[in-house]
Amino acid sequence: MSQPLVWIEVRVLVPNGWQELVAQTLMFGPCTSAAFGRPNLAVEEAPPGFDYVRIFISKNEDTRALRDELKGKLDEMARLTEEPELQGMQLRFNELPAEDYATSWKMSWKPFRVGPICLLPPWDEREVAAHEKRLTIQPGGSFGSGRHATTRTCVRVLTQRIKGGERVLDAGTGSGILSVVSALLGAERCLGFDIDPYSAEAAGDLARDNHVEPQCTFRVGGFETLQESETGFDVVLGNIYSDIIQLHAKDLAKRLAPDGWFAFSGCPHQHLEPTLAAINAAGLVVDEPRRRGRWHTFVGRHK
Amino acid sequence: MAKEVTGMIKLQCPAGQATPAPPVGPALGAHGVNIAEFVKQFNDRTRDQMGMILPVVISVYKDRTFDFVLKSPPAAVLLMKAAKITKGAGWVGTEVAGSVSRKDLEEIAEIKKNDLNARDVDHACRIIAGTARSMGLKVED
Numbered sequence: 001m002s003q004p005l006v007w008i009e010v011r012v013l014v015p016n017g018w019q020e021l022v023a024q025t026l027m028f029g030p031c032t033s034a035a036f037g038r039p040n041l042a043v044e045e046a047p048p049g050f051d052y053v054r055i056f057i058s059k060n061e062d063t064r065a066l067r068d069e070l071k072g073k074l075d076e077m078a079r080l081t082e083e084p085e086l087q088g089m090q091l092r093f094n095e096l097p098a099e100d101y102a103t104s105w106k107m108s109w110k111p112f113r114v115g116p117i118c119l120l121p122p123w124d125e126r127e128v129a130a131h132e133k134r135l136t137i138q139p140g141g142s143f144g145s146g147r148h149a150t151t152r153t154c155v156r157v158l159t160q161r162i163k164g165g166e167r168v169l170d171a172g173t174g175s176g177i178l179s180v181v182s183a184l185l186g187a188e189r190c191l192g193f194d195i196d197p198y199s200a201e202a203a204g205d206l207a208r209d210n211h212v213e214p215q216c217t218f219r220v221g222g223f224e225t226l227q228e229s230e231t232g233f234d235v236v237l238g239n240i241y242s243d244i245i246q247l248h249a250k251d252l253a254k255r256l257a258p259d260g261w262f263a264f265s266g267c268p269h270q271h272l273e274p275t276l277a278a279i280n281a282a283g284l285v286v287d288e289p290r291r292r293g294r295w296h297t298f299v300g301r302h303k
Numbered sequence: 304m305a306k307e308v309t310g311m312i313k314l315q316c317p318a319g320q321a322t323p324a325p326p327v328g329p330a331l332g333a334h335g336v337n338i339a340e341f342v343k344q345f346n347d348r349t350r351d352q353m354g355m356i357l358p359v360v361i362s363v364y365k366d367r368t369f370d371f372v373l374k375s376p377p378a379a380v381l382l383m384k385a386a387k388i389t390k391g392a393g394w395v396g397t398e399v400a401g402s403v404s405r406k407d408l409e410e411i412a413e414i415k416k417n418d419l420n421a422r423d424v425d426h427a428c429r430i431i432a433g434t435a436r437s438m439g440l441k442v443e444d
Contacts, residue, residue, distance in 0.1 A: 007325045017421035021434045023315050028355060035326035049421070056325035081433030084334040102326020103339055108335045109367070113431065139367040142342045143306050148366035150337070173369065178336055198344070241306075 001119070004100040006059040011092045012071060013046060014053050022053045023087070025077040026070055030061045030281045037221045043219045049186045053056070059095070067093065068163075073093035109138065112146070119182060120175035122209065130269035133184045137177065142202040144175035144239070148294040150265040154239050155181050157290070157299055162187055162235070169226075169233040169255050172240035176203025176218055182235065191230070193219040223251045234260045242267035242275045258285075258302060263296040272296055305426040306429075310363040318349035318357050341369060349373070357378065357425045358418060374418045378434045381441045386440050400439040406431050408442065 010031070016021045023034035034296040035054045040063050048050050071091055078086040093261055111114065111120045117126045121138045128134045139145040146155060158178065164186030170179045173192030176199070190212075193205055200218040219225045238245055238257045245252075245264050256262055262284065267275045269291075279286060279298060288299035312330045321327055323338045323444050325410065342359070349357055375381075386401035412427035416426040421427035431441050 005324070009325065017430050018433075019406055020315070020377055020398065020419065021325065021379075021430065021437065023352050024356070024377055024434075025437070032406065033324075033326050035330050036315075040412070054326060058324075078439045080437040082436060083429065089354070090438055096329065099328070099332075101325070102323035104328075105332040105335055105338050109337075132431070138340075139337045140368075141344050141370055143364055143368045143370075145368050146368040148307065148364070151366065158327040198370075223379050230364065281367050 004098045005016060006098045007056045007096045008054050008059055008062045009094045009096055010057060011087050011094065012053050012090065013050050013073065016049055016051055018083075018086060019051050019053050020078065021081070022074070023055065026055045026074050028073070029066070029069075031055045031070075032075065034194075041118075041154075056096075057083050064105075067091070089287070111260075113155070114146065114152055114155040117155055117159055117184070134210075135177075135181060135184060137175070137206060138241070140175060140202055142175040142196055143201045144173075144177040149295045150239050150297065151177060153215055153292050153297040154237060154263055154265050156179050157288075157297065158182055159187060161261065161299075164188075166234035167191075168235040168259075171223070171236070171238040172244065173203050173218060174199055174239075176206045176216065178237050178239060179203065179216050179218070180206050180210050180212055183207070183215040184210060184239075187235070188215065190216045191219075191233075192216065193221055193223075193225050195210055195220070195222050208301050210240065222292045223248055226255070232257045232260075236262040237264075237267040238262070242271040245275055246271075246278035249278040249284070253282040253284050253302070256302065261299065261301050263297060265295065267296040267298070269294045269296065307365040308362050309365050311360040312363065313358070314361065315356055315358050316345065319346050320353070320357045321345045326399070330395055331361065331363070331369070334368050334369075334385065335367045336361075337367075345371065375414050378411060378415055378419075378431050382407075382415065382431070382435050382438060383435035383438055384441060386435075397442050402441040402443050403435050404443050409433065 018040050019036050077268040095133050114282045116132045117135050118132050119135045144151050158181050162185040166187045168182045168190040170192035173194045179190035179192040200220045203218040207213045233255050234257050283303050285303045286298040286300040305432040321342050359371050363369045385403045386408040388401040408431045412431045416427040435442050
């Protein structure tokens with residue numbers, strides 16, 4: 001295996017407002033990207049009124065000539081702007097530990113279980129027990145990796161309530177995780193939708209990776225994407241913001257079959273009362289309130 | 304989904320050509336974000352702007368998923384458009400690439416003021432004027 005590249009961080013302390021111009025000045029040749037501010041807690045905080053601009057060069061391109069050129073361009077830019085606050089900026093060079101960034105983040109992504117569902121990343125090929133179901137998932141660009149309290153609670157509710165053969169509506173599907181878990185547990189049809197324009201593609205990929213694509217349909221958009229005739233769902237899921245639940249409780253209730261059940265999540269404790277009131281006003285009753293940390297989940301049925 | 308933000312990361316990356324190398328790797332890796340997925344999505348969404356350097360703000364959520372928004376184009380790009388030129392001066396300091404008016408500066412400062420993190424509109428105008436001078440553009444009063 002080849003050794004990962006070693007990178008040199010080039011850091012400049014910049015008065016606020018000038019970050020973009022400084023980055024632009026230093027981005028040439030091998031320096032193609034820049035970072036601003038404090039991307040993580042491990043790095044030092046800039047003093048008030050200032051910000052750090054960082055660019056990076058690989059160690060094998062780090063020559064005296066390149067360092068001189070960076071310094072020369074920074075000084076020349078400062079001079080041309082005629083701005084006193086930009087004069088005297090210094091470059092600091094710092095060698096970063098060798099790391100293969102494309103794969104090193106995976107080290108912190110550990111598998112976990114919710115009831116019989118084992119959430120495993122694609123590179124973890126372990127066998128799961130006969131009574132367990134494997135959900136192949138990794139964090140991506142749409143919310144719902146299973147690690148958030150609200151998603152975990154919803155997954156647990158699904159493992160306890162899905163019997164097989166249900167039609168499921170999944171409002172604010174995000175990564176599609178709740179639809180895919182429902183399908184893995186035996187739901188017959190799952191329809192997910194989300195206003196996130198990238199959700200449908202991500203959710204489709206998740207369904208495909210877990211071999212439940214035929215049971216799942218995903219759409220981009222809000223409640224307007226549902227047709228009038230799309231009602232009678234045995235299960236209605238809404239792991240969304242509580243203000244959306246309040247706003248659309250009646251829309252959700254309308255889609256639920258008379259003997260169906262719902263699970264609404266994503267309600268922080270301070271929004272508990274208005275959210276419960278909206279659910280109640282929509283003709284629904286909560287018979288299983290659940291709480292994980294500051295997050296509430298409501299499971300119930302028609303009154 | 305109930306998204307809880309745990310980190311905001313500001314980067315400037317070449318459209319269609321981001322890689323897991325720094326700054327993307329260490330910035331996102333520290334939050335446990337799937338770096339390959341970010342790179343793929345950024346490149347897919349910016350492919351049609353190839354050749355541009357784009358400011359991007361990435362929100363990282365508590366469950367380590369992310370999303371990102373592309374911010375206003377760099378001031379240099381807006382200035383070149385205002386000056387009707389395709390590149391800045393080759394030898395800045397000795398060569399004039401073009402000129403921009405005070406009104407151009409004010410319009411660009413208005414577009415950029417939120418993304419620049421400037422103290423106020425005057426400060427934003429000074430930054431845009433400084434950027435113009437650093438590119439070999441003459442600022443006409």
